[in-house]
Amino acid sequence: MDIKDVDLNLLVAFAAMAEQRSVTRAAESVGLSQPAMSAAVGRLRLLFDDPLFVKTAAGMQPTPRAVALSEPVRRVVEAIKADILPASAFDPATAKKRFAIVTPDIAEVHFLPRILAHFAEAAPSCTLQTLSMSRHAAADALSSGAAELAIGYLPDLQKAGFFLQKLFRNDYVCIVRTHHPQVGERLTLKSYLAASHAVVSPDGREHLLEQALQKRGVERRVTVGLSHFMSLLPIIESSDLIATVPRDLANICARHGEIRIVEPPFKSPVVEVHQFWHRRFQKDAANVWLRGLVQQLFHGQA
The missing domain is CATH 1.10.10.10 (Winged helix-like DNA-binding domain superfamily/Winged helix DNA-binding domain)
Known part of the structure; x- marks a missing residue:
């Protein structure tokens, strides 16, 4: 037989x-x-x-x-x-698991404090690692299981083999130091173009704002180019530069520094922030728990 x-x-x-x-x-x-x-x-x-x-x-x-x-x-x-036959269960209270999330530095500041606070209470023996990488590498990390989720504006992951869930919509605003001598409560296009700007261009990511400005024929005078959003806080605080950034980052900078938020003198592009995961892990109990937590904490909350 x-x-x-x-x-x-x-x-x-x-x-x-x-x-x-x-x-x-x-x-x-x-x-x-x-x-x-x-x-x-x-x-x-x-x-x-x-x-x-x-x-x-x-x-x-x-x-x-x-x-x-x-x-x-x-x-x-x-x-x-x-x-x-039974699906494997995941008990966050007793699990000892390392989770990895692909996300840029801006999202680290936005997402991690609240996620870690929830981990401390609900999953005390679990750890969290963030990974910064290009979207191509992010796709490989999700499909291989090197990362459970990718969070952010990642249009290249909106393709076959991946699931996505919308978290919130984000637009752009300007930030300046609190006592900026030329920028008041309102910002005209003329003053915007005359100002010196700090521009963040993360490597390997979509520069949606740049594309929107080019379509409108708006060309800024860029004094400094940066590759990380979180470098902006000390630079804007200590200079008369203007930075145009996603609203969630602007809110963080205003909470933690001598920073003011000013609406831009043009209609801002809107970014939809999603969480992504590979179809291999659609039914994985630990993945289901983590993305449920992210959805619970951040859905609709820019």
Whole structure:
């Protein structure tokens, strides 16, 4: 006998017959019709080349071969029920797991404090690692399992093989130091163009604002170009530069520094921030828990 010829459903039928000693009762116990159970018993007899269960005045009695098979088959069926069929559970309270999220520095500041606060309470033995990488590398990290989620404006991940969930919409505003001598509560296009600007261009990411300004024919006078958003806070605080940044970052800078937020003198492009994961991990219990947490904490909250 070759194992590839064994239909596991037949083992379930065998275990039911060994316990019930009746085709009718065995069929009821596993949710089959009586004809289907009779057919299964017939296939079992062919498979093992033995009558297995013989009709007597006392009911269907097992042959010596069936008696010998009963305990091993029962163990196999119970192992499948207990260890293979149930979906793996994830208990954050007891789990010791390292989660990784692909996200730029701007999102680290926005997302991590609240996620870590929730970890401390609900998942005290879990750790979190953020990874900064291009979208191409992000796709590879998600598909390989090196990262559970990618969070941000990542349009290249909106493709087959990936799931996404919208978190919030983000627009752009300007930030200046609190006592900027030329910028008051309002900013005209003329003063915007005359000002010196700090511009952040993260490597390998979509520069949506630059594209929007180019379409409008707006060309800024750039004094300093940066690759990280969080470098802006000390630079803007200590200079008369203007930076045009996503609103969530502006709010953080205003909370933690001598920074004012000023609406830009043009209609801002709107960015939709999503979380992404690979379809391989759609049903993974730990992944489901983490993205549920992110959705709970940040949905609709720019």
